[in-house]
Amino acid sequence: MRDRYVEKLDQLQKELLEMGMLCEEAIMKTYRLLISTESRDETADEIDRLENEIDGKEQSIESICLQLLLRQQPVASDLRRISAAMKMITDLERIGDQATDITEIMKTGSIDVPVKGVAITQMAEFTVGMVNKSVEAYVNRDLELAKEVIDSDDKLDAMFLDVRRALTEPAAAEQFCNDQILDLLMIAKYYERIGDHATNIGEWVEFSLTGVHRQGKKVYNVFGVYAQ
Numbered sequence: 001m002r003d004r005y006v007e008k009l010d011q012l013q014k015e016l017l018e019m020g021m022l023c024e025e026a027i028m029k030t031y032r033l034l035i036s037t038e039s040r041d042e043t044a045d046e047i048d049r050l051e052n053e054i055d056g057k058e059q060s061i062e063s064i065c066l067q068l069l070l071r072q073q074p075v076a077s078d079l080r081r082i083s084a085a086m087k088m089i090t091d092l093e094r095i096g097d098q099a100t101d102i103t104e105i106m107k108t109g110s111i112d113v114p115v116k117g118v119a120i121t122q123m124a125e126f127t128v129g130m131v132n133k134s135v136e137a138y139v140n141r142d143l144e145l146a147k148e149v150i151d152s153d154d155k156l157d158a159m160f161l162d163v164r165r166a167l168t169e170p171a172a173a174e175q176f177c178n179d180q181i182l183d184l185l186m187i188a189k190y191y192e193r194i195g196d197h198a199t200n201i202g203e204w205v206e207f208s209l210t211g212v213h214r215q216g217k218k219v220y221n222v223f224g225v226y227a228q
Contacts (some may be wrong), residue, residue, distance in 0.1 A: 016139065023054060054093060082205040127156065
């Protein structure tokens with residue numbers, strides 16, 4: 001029975017890692033849409049496929065978590081780990097959704113040229129790193145890496161403000177029309193939201209390891225009691 005339990009926990013880690021990798025790939029493909037006008041339809045189709053795979057992983061991981069909770073009666077540390085995984089997959093699924101939202105803007109909006117001169121592509125690369133580190137922190141039980149992801153959110157927010165500022169300057173009006181500027185602002189906002197979800201994952205990793213969960217500046221212990 002114990003061997004089966006450990007096997008399921010290992011499977012949970014493996015599936016979460018794969019789900020995170022699918023999210024990273026989807027974000028990188030949105031980056032490809034921004035920097036190149038070639039093969040846009042094919043890239044958009046690939047992102048849609050990835051989003052479907054992400055949805056499938058969410059269902060698979062949820063099933064594993066429920067089996068562990070209902071059949072194995074995990075001890076406190078494992079219970080936090082399984083509960084955190086169930087929260088994390090919701091954030092990963094939303095990351096997949098937001099990658100497809102960016103794709104939809106690129107397919108149906110007004111951006112028909114490679115995006116240069118604003119830091120949106122840097123935001124895309126940065127969010128890939130945040131997602132990668134957040135899932136890696138869970139798999140490796142790395143509290144410091146989880147905190148690094150949480151702290152990265154402020155940097156991504158600053159990048160968004162830089163993009164918004166750049167798009168309101170006269171130089172942007174010379175490069176992009178009004179519709180393109182609005183589309184780019186929306187895309188930047190989606191990357192910021194992806195970062196928020198990666199931050200949530202980091203916070204759930206922290207909870208799984210310490211029994212303490214933060215919400216903004218507030219910190220709660222495992223019983224939901226305000227701890228600071």
